[in-house]
Amino acid sequence: MIRVFVEGVGMIGPGLSSWKESREILAGRQAYAGGELPRLLASRLPAAERRRSTAVTRLAIDVAEQALPPDVNAGDIATVFTSSGGEVEIIHRIFEELATVERQISPTQFHNSVHNAASGYWSIATGSRQASTSLSCFDDSFAMGLLETAGQAFVEDTKVLLVAYDFPPLDPILRARPLLAPFAVSLLLASERSEHSRGELTIGLDTANAGDIGHMDDAGLEALRAGNPAARSLPLLAALARSEPAELSYGQARVGLKPCA
Template identity: 35%
Template sequence: MQAKELACKIVSVGAWGSYFANWDELQQLMQGSDVGQTKNVGPKPAVIPANERRRAPLPVRLAVESSWQATQAANVPPESLTCVFVSGLGDTDLTDYMCKTLASEHKELSPTKFHNSVHNAPAGYWTISTKTMSAANSVAGYEESVSLTLLEAMIQCESENVPLLVTFYDAPVADVLQPILANREPFAFSLILYPASADIDGTLIRANVTYNERAPWPQLQSSNEYIAALYANNPTAKILSLAPLLTQSFACEDVVKMPLSKGTSVTFQRSQGRV
């Protein structure tokens, strides 16, 4: 059984990781280019004021950097966009810090770290820095984070007829949680979505949810070992399975199927054009 079809336009992309600083560099790696000799230092998004940026943890800076790139590439005012942010596990370093502190004899938490520990901290930094007054949702879905958030974003985009920023981000997992999720790499990826009827250039994507059908994550078409490991271990890097729909430089079909839950899947199909 299928639900109602959704449709929207993907207008632009932003991206950041250890060996790429934007969407163009990420595409080159996915097509087999070698990684650089040194890793990028954590991003320093210019849109966050310097004093606040110094206190912002890595997940915040990842999310804000790719979000800013996407809005600049789309040439749209950031404050005009509704937002959805997603991380598979959130800021595990701060979670580990708080658990250790509260379990110790001295239970005084750092106010700044406590402030930054909430799951919607990246959305908060983004909306404050850009003076965005539109709704900003924060999602966590572990290994199904990408598919759940894409569906959430497309539903909002179509039902409310609004342009939307959707940002995927995950930082390396704290050592204590490595047995659960062995992610050692930072990653952020942002999309600007517009309603399908909007008078703006973009890639038209259609989505269909299928019930009573579990799908595996697609195999990633990349010969780069760094990209392959990133895709395997970082929950939000699963968004890279959508990359073939955003550029015609990859040899692939124009359909991507993702798992939503134990009993549902979602299929994304490119209808025409490209970013």
């Protein structure tokens, strides 16, 4: 059994600009009206890198930022990025270019297409030389990212930042992978409790695959949860927003949350 503490939370989605500003919606105390994705600033990136970065990368960087308490230095924090599709926009453009006679890919396009682009830009933005990994696990990307992050924090007795993010692919891939909307979540996990601790997470594995247990009461949020791999985190975020205990299931993973009073 892994036991860690949630030290910070971030979230970005349509009409959900941040964890702080969306807490009432997540807690079910305010209706979710949907809306636009907030403007993605990635203000921490140097200007040249920001110009070259994709919307997917800026989404990941903005949500990562939200989970860091002010007294935590990003340069000290190992990171786990997880995304089913990664840099969907760039990958589409490369496929289009490769279907032409010229096959002229731009160098920037190519290095931006790697699955760990967001991780690389985050490292440049923060100056962090800490370990960083990038996972892809289709619809289980959030759950497997959570397991990796919590396991690393637990085993290496440290703080690790989880960043889960996905953008819907562009047409024509969208038809084969119909995601509803962009969504991203970040959790700073630590092996030890601190004054920032919002909850204690326990993670175990069961032999039975129970599927995803934990749905959102609000129809809009439930559609979002089902429509983006990163949004599978919503039931956990809702429990954190309500400061209530929860028992969740992601496939074989059993995730327990106990709020820190």
